[in-house]
Amino acid sequence: MHSSWNLLSWLIFTPLIGAVLLYLIPLFHPSVDRHGSKARWFSLAVAVLTFAISVCALASFEVNGSMQLVERAAWIPSFGISYAVGVDGISLALILLTTVLMPVVLLASYSVHSKVRAYLFHMLLLETAMLGTLAALDVFLFYVFWELMLAPMYFIIGIWGGTRRIYATLKFVLYTVFGSVLMLAAILYVVWAYAQQTGEMSFLLSDLLARTELSFKEEVWLFAAFALAFGIKVPIFPFHTWLPDAHVEAPTGGSVILAGVLLKMGIYGFIRFGFPLFPRGAELFIPVLCGLAVIGIVYGALVAWVQTDIKKLVAYSSVSHLGYCVLGLVALNTVATTGSVYQLLNHGISTGALFLLVGVLYDRRHTRDVAEYGGLAAKVPVFAFLFLVFTLSSIALPLTNGFIGEFLILTGSYVTFPFYTTVALLGVILGAVYMLTLYMKTMFGQLDQAKNGSLTDVSAREVATFLPLLILVFWMGLYPQPILRRLEPAVDTFLSDVKARSQMLEEREMGFMAQMRPQLIRAQEGAVPGHGIVQRTSLKESNL
């Protein structure tokens, strides 16, 4: 379906336009707009507008597994690079998560006091990068947006972060860059293979999927390169060590976006690119990914349990929760993979909200140490209520969104990996243990810290930030059907694509071998050199 409205382009670039306008309109200059309140309102309006556009995209989205709202234009024609965007159920869901979280984050930006305009600029630029990453259908475009997510986050942590922000932000960037440059090499390799086979270059995902033939060995290496980039982003154990540092040092808004959206990009990358492009390579890695996911689930939970810093605790809980998403993904059946995507949304909402709650506490007391709190429930009841809801959502209590996601993942993956899933269940219990322990230690008991006596409850603005998330927790927990209905066809398409391409590659390779065998035997006897080798060298010589 071609869109005549360029809806997705407007969606992607509206935040960018807003970000540029922040600097072009003199009204937002710090000398006029002393506290940045005008800039705040403006960027909030931009984010809400972006949300409205994404709702329009949702409205014009038909429930089936195809790519929709597709736009395509040549960008660098001589390289077959195009500006191609489109959405299916999975990317649309994640886009909506992004556009919902962004206004929330901007509302919560009141805790940022210095350089407000620059903060808002980076946030909006980041939103463009995230939306572009989720909508890109051209591998090169995807890579550009993927890398574009780096710079704004780097500044957000580096400028507005905590005391160890420089260490944390450099670690975050270097980890991510290290993974993504190898992905770049892999992308170039795939395009090279495509050019060898078709005689033309293309970075368009659909072209690459349909016509690139790779040997099993190539697939394994290429998938490994992609998996490293995505695995670092998820983050999969043992590549997770950047995450707690980045989360602890990031300002509240940065943490929310990092946990809420950026971590999802890894799983999304696996679904959109990693698995479909290299199905047989992926198959080989499934046991590894599955094992690491389960280790991540249990390890993340155990480490979260012993944290004394609330933010670090939530960060490690992310490692654990994302493990479920990986587990559901690699199970590769409709139930588990749908659950995995659903859990991505849940994690974005509940963990995002938990980071916001930690931010609320930190704004008031400037500490995140669990020992500094206790008995807050009596003093700040509304806060305690909110904290409870999102805690329960995080530990997947029935009626909340988390339950649906975890249930689907575990039901689905039990079919494929009974043993691993059983071990992963341990994480469910541990999750309840560490989250409820945290709740108990901070909210219940005696109000023994004198400083906590003067705590004020959440303000109206803060309630407004939590309200959309609160509604989503219950809505997605009670009536998930509208979302699942849109996810499932996309997941089915994903699964059948992976299967079909795997078969295609298998057949081609077998066919190639059968066809080549006589020649190869002759080549070994010294009569005729191998066909492929002849072709490549002659190409090289003919151009000199």
Added chain:
Amino acid sequence: MSPQMLSDIALTSPMWIVTLGALLLLLGDAFTASGWSRSFVSAVILLLGIVATLLTQSGYWEGSTAFSGTIFVDRVSWFFFLLIQGGALLSVLVGMSRLSDERVEAVGEYYVLLLLATVGACMFVASAELITMFIGLETMSLALYCMCGAASSLRRSTESALKYFLLGSFSSAFLLFGISILYGLSASTFIPEIAEVLNRSTPVALAYIGFGLLLVGLAFKIAAVPFHFWAPDVYEGAPTPVTVYMACVVKAAAVGVCLRVLWTMFGGMLDGWSTAIWYIAFLSMTLGNLLALCQRGLKRMLAYSSIAHAGYITVAFLAPGAAYGGGPAILYYLVAYSLMTIGSFGVVLAVTSKRAGDPRADDISTFHGLGYSNPFLGILMALFLLSLAGIPPGMAGLLGKIYVFNAAMQSDYLGLVVIGVLNSAVSVYYYLRVIVAMYFIEPKEAPVQVGPLGFSMASILVLCALGILAIGVFPAALYDGLTQVAHAF
């Protein structure tokens, strides 16, 4: 004069105009008192040269030679004339307001030398004959040696001039020796004729020796490992406006000559030299980046980074001509690199020139808090550094790398591509460290006094930044043009 001669002179007018301009400037400087802007006049001269290049485009498009076959009048020459003169113009404009701060006293002579170096660089690239090439090289180099020592009251400037001179003459000797061997082999100094001789028979050992010696001389000029040792010291010691000039103009000219030598002259011996180029690329990228990691002085760090970038460019030498995309990739990279270098060294110039006497003026601590004390320079420097690192929104740098690595991939050099991308990941650290200094660290002392930038410097920096965004986001037109240029190979 014969009509042939006249048309040759008309075709090579870009070089003549700058030469004449330089001589007139020298006369004017000698016979008039100060009171007029030498920099402005030399900018106008360079601008006239660029206009002449643009006007004579049709003459270059066919591809022929001038002056009895000694000068290539082809698309490659045309492109490099434009790049060299453009780079020279930008570096004149970016540095003109800060020459006296940089202790350059003889401003008139300085600009005369700069113009002559530009002519030499043009001649170096356009030469179709090895003696002409050597004369071009020496014209450029001798002028540059003097320019490096232009701040004669500063020890480091004199030191860098002497160092550059000694090592440079050494490398010229290698080049000359290579030329003489090739002459002995082929009884000709004309590049097409030598290429013909080399192509006719299987290469003999002497051809490799000649090639090797030539390569030493050229690798020295592009500052590729293992002939890079001069670069950090000279880049650091020379007055920063000279560094800007060297980093963009000299590197561009030397890369252009490498293209001619490797692809045109030794094109038939690809299998013979590809290993050598492979190692030069590998070593330049790796050592350049690793050594840049441990620098505190920004000029020195950027010097090492320029070695690494020479390595990236060298990667694409392995993908000859337009067919594999090596040609346009290198040309695109040069354009992008010139913009990034002029920009980044320009910012360094702006920040450090008020303290030019202090050898630690370009220490990274000088940049602490620059993003807040001077947001304009901060944001531009951030863009230049991101582009050098190849991270969006620094799109030109990213695309340059992708073009180069893609060309290498298309010619089957997977290993070098992997090494290259890992290197660019390493480079992110030291580029971002400068951003850390500018934005994430509160300065302990009062922020550095930058002083007013002046219109020319500010506008050139903005122009470089806009150029990076423009050729990065909409590269199609430029790339297609460069593909046409590269068809000359």
